[in-house]
Amino acid sequence: MEDxxxxxxxxERSDQAISETEQKYGKYCNTIAYNICGTREDAxxxxxDTWLSAWNQMPDKRPAVLSxxxxxxxxxxxxxxxxxxxxxxxxxxxxxxxxxELSDCVPGGIDVERSVxxxxxxxxxxxxxxxxPQRERAVFVLRYWRLVPLAEISERLGFSQSKTKxxxxxxxxxxxxYLQEEGLC
Amino acid sequence: xxxxxxxxxxxxxIHEEDVVMADKLFDSKKPARARAKRxxxxxxxxxxxxxxxxxxxxxxxSMSHRVPDPEETYRIHWEDSPSGYIEWKxxxxxxxFPETEESHAIEFRxxxxxxxxxxxxxxxxxxxxxERLCFEGDPNFAPAYxxxxxxxxxxxxxxxxxxxxxxxxxxDYTAGAVTEETWVDRNVDVLYFxxxxxxxxxxxxxxxxxxxxxxxxxxxxxxxGWVVRIGGELDLETLLEVAxxxxxxxxxxxxRYEDFTDHFALFNAGAG
Numbered sequence: 001m002e003d004x005x006x007x008x009x010x011x012e013r014s015d016q017a018i019s020e021t022e023q024k025y026g027k028y029c030n031t032i033a034y035n036i037c038g039t040r041e042d043a044x045x046x047x048x049d050t051w052l053s054a055w056n057q058m059p060d061k062r063p064a065v066l067s068x069x070x071x072x073x074x075x076x077x078x079x080x081x082x083x084x085x086x087x088x089x090x091x092x093x094x095x096x097x098x099x100x101e102l103s104d105c106v107p108g109g110i111d112v113e114r115s116v117x118x119x120x121x122x123x124x125x126x127x128x129x130x131x132x133p134q135r136e137r138a139v140f141v142l143r144y145w146r147l148v149p150l151a152e153i154s155e156r157l158g159f160s161q162s163k164t165k166x167x168x169x170x171x172x173x174x175x176x177x178y179l180q181e182e183g184l185c
Numbered sequence: 186x187x188x189x190x191x192x193x194x195x196x197x198x199i200h201e202e203d204v205v206m207a208d209k210l211f212d213s214k215k216p217a218r219a220r221a222k223r224x225x226x227x228x229x230x231x232x233x234x235x236x237x238x239x240x241x242x243x244x245x246x247s248m249s250h251r252v253p254d255p256e257e258t259y260r261i262h263w264e265d266s267p268s269g270y271i272e273w274k275x276x277x278x279x280x281x282f283p284e285t286e287e288s289h290a291i292e293f294r295x296x297x298x299x300x301x302x303x304x305x306x307x308x309x310x311x312x313x314x315x316e317r318l319c320f321e322g323d324p325n326f327a328p329a330y331x332x333x334x335x336x337x338x339x340x341x342x343x344x345x346x347x348x349x350x351x352x353x354x355x356x357d358y359t360a361g362a363v364t365e366e367t368w369v370d371r372n373v374d375v376l377y378f379x380x381x382x383x384x385x386x387x388x389x390x391x392x393x394x395x396x397x398x399x400x401x402x403x404x405x406x407x408x409x410g411w412v413v414r415i416g417g418e419l420d421l422e423t424l425l426e427v428a429x430x431x432x433x434x435x436x437x438x439x440x441r442y443e444d445f446t447d448h449f450a451l452f453n454a455g456a457g
Binding site: 004067072076079083102122129130137142158 | 190191193194195196197199200201203206207210254256268284349350
């Protein structure tokens with residue numbers, strides 16, 4: 001079913017909306033959640049929460065890209081769950097590795113006012129990523145938005161793992177410089 | 186405190202179109218094990234069909250086409266834009282090609298053209314436009330093309346240019362039925378269609394209601410990795426005749442993905 005038709009089902013408050021979403025994007029969201037949480041049970045919980053949240057947000061919202069909309073909700077639930085369980089310190093799922101990698105960019109020590117500055121940080125990240133060459137952008141998004149393991153990114157995109165690693169290293173270095181320039185880090 | 190966790194959460198700010206692009210790239214490429222299995226299956230199927238019929242190569246048709254969702258956004262390199270890109274929705278047709286490591290650059294020259302276009306026949310080129318004939322050409326020629334802005338445009342491309350999610354895009358127009366053929370005598374796969382766009386009457390500018398039609402023929406040779414697009418406002422039959430008689434030769438230059446800034450090209454890039 002086309003995305004627009006699925007969104008219409010949400011707007012019509014039809015139960016079919018959830019089953020169609022699950023059928024089309026269940027695996028996609030589940031993988032994102034699993035890559036962050038590291039357990040099947042947690043991933044399933046996040047995905048169920050995602051459907052409920054999507055149900056509550058539509059109508060009102062009409063997402064332009066349903067996959068990204070749902071993926072973003074799933075990320076948030078999974079990250080909340082991860083934080084609540086403090087699992088990232090113990091090393092669960094791909095998120096733990098991603099967090100270790102991203103610590104390059106944030107040596108720490110600077111307070112960030114929640115909400116306003118977090119939104120500014122999100123916007124800055126969006127602008128930074130949009131300005132990357134396509135190949136680097138794809139690798140960065142897959143690694144830090146979708147939390148895909150390095151080996152899988154390399155295999156799918158046809159790069160060696162060392163090439164993917166060095167590409168990400170260079171991009172993180174540029175991100176750090178960009179965030180410093182923007183006064184966010 | 187700005188920590189790695191906040192930064193990971195801030196990845197939510199990544200633009201939707203970038204997520205879609207990455208997803209497409211990732212999902213379009215199957216893991217090697219699955220790919221290897223698919224190749225073996227295809228090879229077996231091909232061997233079987235080739236044994237049964239001379240038309241077996243149709244299995245390996247080297248172009249895929251689809252009509253994207255109108256909201257699907259393409260980020261197209263565009264030097265005149267401040268960001269260097271434009272984001273375009275409403276794509277009427279997207280044609281993609283197999284991943285190609287090396288493409289052989291080509292030149293072509295028409296072996297046949299409608300007689301009003303005889304002045305275009307001559308040198309080997311990689312791009313040939315009939316636009317000038319509408320505006321500054323032979324006065325005996327122009328009336329036949331009075332209402333056209335681009336009767337014909339022939340252009341060559343490299344399949345390697347379109348690796349990693351690139352495509353040939355038809356903007357704004359609606360594509361009609363797409364026909365796929367293989368011309369054995371020319372050793373090319375061929376895809377052709379008509380496309381149209383409708384405009385309502387605009388009394389303010391004294392413009393009547395009208396429908397514009399463009400026709401396109403694509404030739405591709407997967408072994409050498411080249412593509413040729415013959416398109417314009419001439420009728421499809423004429424363009425097919427031009428395509429069938431096009432003389433093509435390789436220049437010896439090899440083109441790879443890295444050689445291109447643009448990984449999208451447009452069917453209806455217009456004149457010029």
